Amino acid sequence: MQFIIYILVYPFLWLISILPFRLLYAFSDFLYLLIYKVFGYRKKVVIANLKLVFPEKNDKEIKTITNKFYHHLCDMMVEAIKSLTISEAEMKKRFKFTNVELLQDIENNGRSIALMCAHYGSWEWIFVLQSYIKNKGFAVYKRIENKYFDRLIKGIRAKYNSELITTKETIPKLMKAKVNKETFICGFVSDQSAKAWKAQHWAKFMGHRVPMHTGAEMLAKRLDMAVVFFKVKRLKRGYYETTFETITEHPKEFNNYEITDIFFRKVEQQIHEAPEFYLWTHKRWKYKDDSPENYNVIKG
Template identity: 25%
Template sequence: MKRWERLIFRLFTVIARCPFGLLYRLSDLLAFILNYIVRYRKAIIRGNMRKSLPKFSEEKIRCVQRLFYRNLSDYIFETLSCLRLNFETLQKRVEYEGIEFFEKYHSEKKNVFLLIGHLFNWEWLISLGPKLPQKQTYAIYKPINTSLINQLMNTIRGRFGTINLPLAQSVRSLMQLPNDGEHVFLVLGDQSPQKRKIRYSLPFLNQETGVYNGFDKIARKKNMRILYGNILRKKRGHYIIRFVPIEAQGKKFRENEIAEKFFALLEVNILEQPDNWLWSHRRWKHQKGIDF
C-alpha cells in the first residue's frame, strides 16, 4: 500500500475500536451527508428503485431511499468494526438458521456453494466459518484497483479463517479441489457482469437482467450442493441469516436452473426489506437487445 493508504488503514483501526453506540452516531452523520449534501448516486438509486419497484409511490421510494442511506452507512461502520470484533460478540449480533444443512452436506461428502446477494451486512458472514463442520471456507471476490480496500477486505475476511479467493483463480481452484464435503464457497452472485461475459439473462426485479452463470456451470459439473443465504435486518446491528437449500426440480439441475432459483430467492429477500439491498450499484447498465 502507498503511504496515504497505510495512514487511512490506521484510521480505520482506530474507528473500529469505538463502541457501537458511537459507531452508529457516526453512521447517522455519514447517512445525512450522503443523502442531503453529497447526494451520493441519488439518480442511480432512484432510477433503480422506480424500475424495480413499480408499485411503490414516489413517497414510498423516497422513504426506502432514506433508509437505504442509513443502512449503507451502517454497513460501512459495521464492516470496519470487523477489524476488532471478536467471535463471541458477532455471535450475539448474527443469528443463523439452517446450519444443519451444512452438517448434512458434510456427511454426504459434498462441497457447498453458498450464494448471497449484496444485502447488509453480508460481511458479518465472517463469523460463519468457525460454526461449520467443513474444514475450509472461501470467499470468492473480484479484486478492485484500490489496494487499501483489498487489504481491508483481506484482513477482515481472514480473521476467522476464511480464505479470499480472487475470481480469476476461482474456476481453477474449484475444479482442482476434491468434492469431499470439506469446502464451502461464499459467492456474491448478484454482481453486474462485464458485457462480454454475459451468457444468460433472466427476469429480476421487473427487468431483464444479464447475470453471471459460472457458479451454475461449476456446481452442476462438480455435483456440489447449493444454499442461499437469506439476510434480514432484525434491528440495528443485528441480523438473521437463514440458509435455504436450492435443489433440482428433477434428478439433476438443468442448465441455468441454479441461477434462476437463486435470483428468485434473492428477489423475495429484497422485497421483504427493500432498503437493505445495495441499490447504488449500476446493476442494469447493460440492456438486453442493446449490450447483449
C-alpha cells in the same frame, strides 16, 4: 504511494473500529448526512433503480425507501470497519444462524457447498459462519487496488478460516481442492451485473430482462457441489439473522441456468419484503433489455 495512503488511513479506521456500538452508529448517522444529504452519492442511480423496479410506488414511497437505504448503507460501512477489532463472541451475538445444521449435515455427507447470496442485508459478518462448520471457506471477491488494504481484508477473513479468491483464481483453487479430495464451502455474491456482450443467459429480475452471472451454477455442476441460498434478515440495527435454504444437492439434475433462475426468484422475494436493504447504488439494470434487441442504460 499506496503504502503512504495505507499508513495515513489505517489508524483512523482502527480508531473507528474500537468505538462502542452506540458511538459507532452515531458516526454512521453522521456519514448518512454527508453521503446522502450533502454529496448525494449515486442518488440518481438509486432513485432510477427504485422507480424502474417499483413503478407502482409514488414519489413519497420511493423517497422513504431511499432514506432507509442510505441509513443501512452507512451502517454496513461502519460494520465493515468494526470487523477490524470485533471479537468472535460479539459477532456471533449480532450475526446469528437459524439453521446452521443444514450446512453441517451436507458437509458430514462429504459434500462441498456453493453458497449463493446477493447484495442484500449484510454480508460483512457472514465469515463467522466458519466457526460453526468444518469445511474450508472460500469467498469470491474483487481485488482491492491498494495491495496493503487488500492484504488487510484478507487477514481479517483468514481469522475465521476463510480465504478470499479472485474470479481468475476460483476455478484452479476449487479444482485443486477437489483433486485433493478436500471439501469446502465457497461463497458467491451472484447478483452482479454481467457484461451484456459476454452473458450466456438473460432472464427477468425485478420485472426486467438482464444478463446473469452463471458462474456459481456452472461450478456447482462441474464440481458436484450442493447449492445453498442464504437469506439475511435485519432484526434491528446491528443485528442480523440468516436462514439457509437448499436449492439442490444434485445440481447436475437441473437444466442449464435453472439454478440461477431459482436463486434470483429468492432474491426478488427478499427485496419485496424489505427493499431498503438491497444495494441500490449498484447499476444492476445497466443492460436491461426489455425489447428483443435493444439495451437501455441507466446513467448516473
